Amino acid sequence: MTGPSIAERVRQVPPSGIRRFFELAEEMDDVISLGVGEPDFTAPSRAREAAISSIEQGRTSYTANRGKRELRETIADHIGKWDLTYDPAEEILVTAGASEALDLTFRALVDPGDIVAVAQPSYVSYVPSAIFAGGTVRPVQTKAQDEFVLTPEVLEEADAGDADLLVLCYPNNPTGATMTEAELARVAAFAREHDLTVLSDEIYADLTYAGEHTSIASFEGMKERTVVYNGFSKAYAMTGLRLGYALGPSEVINAMNRVHQYTMLSAPTTPQYAAIEALQSCDASVEAMRSQYDHRRKFVLSRFSEMGIDCFEATGAFYVFPECPWDDAEAFAQALLEEQNVAMVPGTAFGDSGSGHLRVSYATGLEELRTAMNRLERFLE
Amino acid sequence: MDTRAELLGLLRENARYSVSDLARLTGRDENEIEEAIATLEQDGVLQGYQAVVDWSQADSEPVRATVELNVALDRETGYDDIAQRIVKFEEVRSLRLVSGDFDFALDVEADSMGAVSRFISEQVAPVPEVTQTVTHYVMESYKENGIEFGDGHDDDRLSVTP
Numbered sequence: 001m002t003g004p005s006i007a008e009r010v011r012q013v014p015p016s017g018i019r020r021f022f023e024l025a026e027e028m029d030d031v032i033s034l035g036v037g038e039p040d041f042t043a044p045s046r047a048r049e050a051a052i053s054s055i056e057q058g059r060t061s062y063t064a065n066r067g068k069r070e071l072r073e074t075i076a077d078h079i080g081k082w083d084l085t086y087d088p089a090e091e092i093l094v095t096a097g098a099s100e101a102l103d104l105t106f107r108a109l110v111d112p113g114d115i116v117a118v119a120q121p122s123y124v125s126y127v128p129s130a131i132f133a134g135g136t137v138r139p140v141q142t143k144a145q146d147e148f149v150l151t152p153e154v155l156e157e158a159d160a161g162d163a164d165l166l167v168l169c170y171p172n173n174p175t176g177a178t179m180t181e182a183e184l185a186r187v188a189a190f191a192r193e194h195d196l197t198v199l200s201d202e203i204y205a206d207l208t209y210a211g212e213h214t215s216i217a218s219f220e221g222m223k224e225r226t227v228v229y230n231g232f233s234k235a236y237a238m239t240g241l242r243l244g245y246a247l248g249p250s251e252v253i254n255a256m257n258r259v260h261q262y263t264m265l266s267a268p269t270t271p272q273y274a275a276i277e278a279l280q281s282c283d284a285s286v287e288a289m290r291s292q293y294d295h296r297r298k299f300v301l302s303r304f305s306e307m308g309i310d311c312f313e314a315t316g317a318f319y320v321f322p323e324c325p326w327d328d329a330e331a332f333a334q335a336l337l338e339e340q341n342v343a344m345v346p347g348t349a350f351g352d353s354g355s356g357h358l359r360v361s362y363a364t365g366l367e368e369l370r371t372a373m374n375r376l377e378r379f380l381e
Numbered sequence: 382m383d384t385r386a387e388l389l390g391l392l393r394e395n396a397r398y399s400v401s402d403l404a405r406l407t408g409r410d411e412n413e414i415e416e417a418i419a420t421l422e423q424d425g426v427l428q429g430y431q432a433v434v435d436w437s438q439a440d441s442e443p444v445r446a447t448v449e450l451n452v453a454l455d456r457e458t459g460y461d462d463i464a465q466r467i468v469k470f471e472e473v474r475s476l477r478l479v480s481g482d483f484d485f486a487l488d489v490e491a492d493s494m495g496a497v498s499r500f501i502s503e504q505v506a507p508v509p510e511v512t513q514t515v516t517h518y519v520m521e522s523y524k525e526n527g528i529e530f531g532d533g534h535d536d537d538r539l540s541v542t543p
Contacts (some may be wrong), residue, residue, distance in 0.1 A: 302405035
């Protein structure tokens with residue numbers, strides 16, 4: 001008996017690059033981690049109360065496959081602020097986190113050998129999810145000199161025009177980069193010209209610090225070729241409640257729902273009640289968190305500049321992506337962790353174009369950020 | 382957001398932020414911050430900087446009470462006149478004119494329950510316009526100035542996540 005053999009498509013995906021680092025950090029005491037990809041805030045009280053109250057009322061059965069109708073309608077209202085119009089009946093799917101929605105899209109759209117272009121540095125799950133679905137990944141390396149925005153030039157360089165799908169995420173994890181309307185317009189034109197389907201992860205859309213978010217789906221001729229992902233994890237600090245949603249053309253959403261109904265049936269019910277309340281009455285909580293992130297962002301950028309660390313002014317999400325003072329960011333991150341108990345994630349965990357950089361999350365209290373920056377300063381001396 | 386509003390927000394969050402921290406947090410230079418704070422003080426917007434104390438954790442605890450005050454006005458005496466008389470006592474930590482069933486809400490603090498009682502009966506109640514006082518002693522405080530008391534919540538997030 002040789003035991004079960006693991007499928008090739010799983011074996012070809014290495015464990016997350018963050019994993020080794022996580023294990024190191026977990027073993028140490030008194031670590032200040034700037035490596036966390038989730039808010040340090042808790043979900044707004046009103047949203048938590050709505051979840052509790054739904055349980056007290058015994059609302060513990062399945063919902064519709066696509067998610068509660070009221071939630072989809074509330075989402076449809078909410079996304080109006082980004083000039084997005086989607087039909088709650090056919091074009092919105094509520095999922096267990098935006099990650100599930102992305103996975104569903106790959107499974108619904110990717111045939112073996114289809115090419116999935118992924119703008120990098122990127123969130124760690126796009127590449128594996130595309131591979132699990134049988135896709136061939138073509139990384140598109142955005143550049144530090146462009147402050148990591150996606151351009152037609154880097155798309156050309158990567159031959160992304162031949163791809164079937166293009167995955168992008170702005171505001172970006174890990175760089176914190178955002179894209180302006182004009183910059184997105186050029187990418188939209190490229191996608192239309194090359195008939196690309198665009199998967200746009202906009203989970204950080206509410207966390208921008210220099211003007212409102214623009215969705216690539218809001219451009220002429222883009223809605224029909226774009227799937228947008230958003231959710232409640234980041235802006236509403238509801239990561240553990242696992243709730244997200246996808247917006248897309250009805251035929252894509254229907255195909256995703258076909259996979260979803262057999263694998264998940266419906267997104268968890270309790271968080272859906274929390275999400276309705278979050279969208280309807282928690283704008284002030286989101287703004288309060290956003291304002292704190294903005295202060296911390298400026299604080300960290302100021303401290304970097306005082307220390308002579310180069311870092312472009314990231315205006316979204318809760319990350320900054322400084323250049324690493326050493327050539328080898330992995331060695332730097334490990335030494336900083338071991339000597340000063342401060343965790344930052346080396347940029348290579350997010351793709352080759354992240355090399356020479358560090359992802360620094362400011363989803364951490366200001367006092368801890370201050371201590372971490374002081375330790376970093378000591379480390380550099 | 383303008384500098385004044387932003388600074389007020391930050392100082393209400395933590396009045397001990399240094400000028401250099403405030404400059405970093407707002408992305409402005411230190412001179413600008415110093416000037417803005419000086420102006421806020423001169424304009425009387427910033428009236429002081431105080432500590433928030435959880436007395437249950439301190440070595441000794443003052444007695445505190447919230448006092449409802451009803452008054453009767455006449456042609457010569459308005460709310461402001463009555464307030465001027467009461468506000469000067471050091472036992473009075475805050476004094477507000479409020480809407481509803483009573484006129485003034487006072488926060489009073491003294492070393493003992495007897496001292497609070499005597500202060501109300503000997504200094505406040507005898508004021509001619511005062512018609513009624515209702516004293517509520519503070520038994521437990523859970524939150525002051527927006528700061529929750531207690532252990533706070535532990536950060537149970539994983540140390541490194543994507």
